Amino acid sequence: MKVDWNTFWPRILEATGQTITMVIFTLIFGAILGLVIGLLLFVTRKGNILENAFIFSLLNIAINIIRPVPFIIFLVTISPFTRAVIGTTIGTWAAIFPMTIVAAFVIARVVENNLVAVDPGIIEAAKAMGASPVQIIVGVLIMEALGPLILGLTFMTVALIDFSAMAGTVGGGGLGDLAMTYGYQRFDGSVMLVTIVVLIILVQIAQFLGNTVSRKFLRR
Amino acid sequence: MIKFESVSKTFLSQKKAVNAVDNVSLSIAKGEIYGVIGFSGAGKSTLLRLVNLLEKPTSGRVVVNDRDVTSIPSRELRQLRRRIGMIFQTFNLFNSRTVYGNIAYPLKLARIPKDQIKARVAELLSFVGLEDKADQYPEQLSGGQKQRVGIARALATSPDILICDEATSALDPETTGEILKLLKRVNEEYKITILLITHEMHVIRSICDRVAVMENGRVIEEGQVFDIFANPQKQTTRNFISSVQNDKLSPKLLETLKKSHKGRLYRIVFRGGATSEPILSQTARKYNADFNIIYGSINELQGQLFGSLIVEFPERTPQLEPLIHELSQNVEVREVIDHES
Numbered sequence: 001m002k003v004d005w006n007t008f009w010p011r012i013l014e015a016t017g018q019t020i021t022m023v024i025f026t027l028i029f030g031a032i033l034g035l036v037i038g039l040l041l042f043v044t045r046k047g048n049i050l051e052n053a054f055i056f057s058l059l060n061i062a063i064n065i066i067r068p069v070p071f072i073i074f075l076v077t078i079s080p081f082t083r084a085v086i087g088t089t090i091g092t093w094a095a096i097f098p099m100t101i102v103a104a105f106v107i108a109r110v111v112e113n114n115l116v117a118v119d120p121g122i123i124e125a126a127k128a129m130g131a132s133p134v135q136i137i138v139g140v141l142i143m144e145a146l147g148p149l150i151l152g153l154t155f156m157t158v159a160l161i162d163f164s165a166m167a168g169t170v171g172g173g174g175l176g177d178l179a180m181t182y183g184y185q186r187f188d189g190s191v192m193l194v195t196i197v198v199l200i201i202l203v204q205i206a207q208f209l210g211n212t213v214s215r216k217f218l219r220r
Numbered sequence: 221m222i223k224f225e226s227v228s229k230t231f232l233s234q235k236k237a238v239n240a241v242d243n244v245s246l247s248i249a250k251g252e253i254y255g256v257i258g259f260s261g262a263g264k265s266t267l268l269r270l271v272n273l274l275e276k277p278t279s280g281r282v283v284v285n286d287r288d289v290t291s292i293p294s295r296e297l298r299q300l301r302r303r304i305g306m307i308f309q310t311f312n313l314f315n316s317r318t319v320y321g322n323i324a325y326p327l328k329l330a331r332i333p334k335d336q337i338k339a340r341v342a343e344l345l346s347f348v349g350l351e352d353k354a355d356q357y358p359e360q361l362s363g364g365q366k367q368r369v370g371i372a373r374a375l376a377t378s379p380d381i382l383i384c385d386e387a388t389s390a391l392d393p394e395t396t397g398e399i400l401k402l403l404k405r406v407n408e409e410y411k412i413t414i415l416l417i418t419h420e421m422h423v424i425r426s427i428c429d430r431v432a433v434m435e436n437g438r439v440i441e442e443g444q445v446f447d448i449f450a451n452p453q454k455q456t457t458r459n460f461i462s463s464v465q466n467d468k469l470s471p472k473l474l475e476t477l478k479k480s481h482k483g484r485l486y487r488i489v490f491r492g493g494a495t496s497e498p499i500l501s502q503t504a505r506k507y508n509a510d511f512n513i514i515y516g517s518i519n520e521l522q523g524q525l526f527g528s529l530i531v532e533f534p535e536r537t538p539q540l541e542p543l544i545h546e547l548s549q550n551v552e553v554r555e556v557i558d559h560e561s
Contacts, residue, residue: 121310121312122315125306125308127301128301129301129329129373130297130301130302130330131329139325140314143317144315147316217316
């Protein structure tokens with residue numbers, strides 16, 4: 001089948017917009033939620049400032065349950081929650097909700113790992129200066145881990161571009177959806193090629209931005 | 221200033237109780253430099269952390285500035301910690317902040333206005349001699365410069381006490397000397413009481429007024445640095461002293477010396493005033509005896525001289541017994557027969 005290139009380019013543009021929308025909103029919500037969960041995970045760790053075995057294992061198990069589930073399965077499984085929160089299970093926002101949940105838990109792990117890597121001696125120094133737990137978390141822990149945290153978020157962004165391809169199954173649109181319906185299901189290699197090129201460009205831009213920003217904060 | 225009253229700290233490791241600090245009582249006076257020396261695992265690092273309650277004692281009291289810190293509420297504890305500066309072996313600077321940012325941080329915590337912070341940081345930078353490094357990051361500094369920043373940061377809130385956790389152990393000998401000089405200046409110019417821990421006896425010898433020797437969580441010996449050096453009671457203390465005072469004879473050296481010196485060997489120890497009198501030569505002349513100094517050292521300790529010599533008197537010396545007897549009226553004399561531990 002021949003592609004009508006006159007209607008195709010606007011469609012590519014629209015799909016790119018949808019992908020970017022999904023990724024950016026997911027990233028914002030996911031990062032905020034992930035930072036909170038990651039911090040909770042870190043401070044409730046054994047031997048840490050707000051040690052709490054119950055909260056720690058609860059979050060830890062939640063992460064370990066959500067992360068291994070294939071995203072497309074997860075998308076379908078939590079659709080009742082999506083309906084309850086968003087009001088619908090169809091459309092871009094219906095895709096953003098499950099993406100945010102998964103992103104939050106992955107980011108939580110990234111946050112925890114990077115905070116654990118902060119030299120405990122630096123935390124001890126801040127404590128010895130009379131810093132409160134909140135001051136230590138905000139002014140020391142996050143500041144010290146900022147470089148690797150931004151790299152972690154960049155990694156997440158690239159993964160989200162990948163996740164967004166699945167959004168098509170709930171009518172979320174996006175480049176992945178375009179590639180599936182026009183390229184794969186209609187056997188049109190040229191459409192597939194164009195979407196792939198656009199996706200690659202998006203990933204390159206995300207990685208370039210991430211590297212540039214993180215370099216400003218990487219100090220060791 | 222700082223008082224440990226029967227303080228113990230027990231850690232549980234793998235269901236086994238470890239007495240890191242075992243019933244320690246010490247008193248550090250205002251304005252002095254007090255050193256605690258011990259091998260790693262002796263408990264000195266834990267002892268130091270009891271002062272600003274980074275570790276909580278299992279029993280006993282720690283009194284700082286006449287306040288029992290063990291029962292202090294957390295808000296007041298944070299206030300108290302601003303009165304106690306702390307520096308570390310690995311410096312523990314904030315890598316994400318510049319030199320300026322590091323020194324300003326404790327002042328920000330204390331909610332000091334920005335212009336005052338600026339003035340104070342400038343003052344501290346000139347005190348530690350790093351005026352030109354304000355905008356650099358710790359990764360750009362050498363070890364000695366990092367410790368200077370650490371010291372400036374610890375002094376930012378004008379504390380009464382500075383506690384030093386192996387502050388020179390990660391530095392080369394020359395830089396160690398510079399940092400020790402700086403600590404001495406901190407003590408003299410700012411009148412700050414310093415409590416330091418170390419495993420290096422030369423640190424104690426260079427700047428401390430008093431010293432405590434720790435082993436297995438206990439203080440085994442304590443006193444004025446000069447007295448401890450001059451008259452150590454415990455083997456561990458002697459080992460530490462011989463690490464900086466090369467006056468002990470190894471079995472091998474003794475054997476060599478005995479081969480080339482057939483006379484009788486005596487160790488003569490001078491302390492304080494005895495070093496300024498020509499006691500050895502006066503006494504020898506009186507008995508018309510020859511002597512030969514074959515080994516020894518003289519050190520300065522807290523402004524006093526401290527010497528230890530090994531002297532050979534020829535076998536044929538007449539009246540050797542009365543000579544030795546008279547010598548021992550003024551200085552410590554003992555015959556070297558076997559190798560000394």
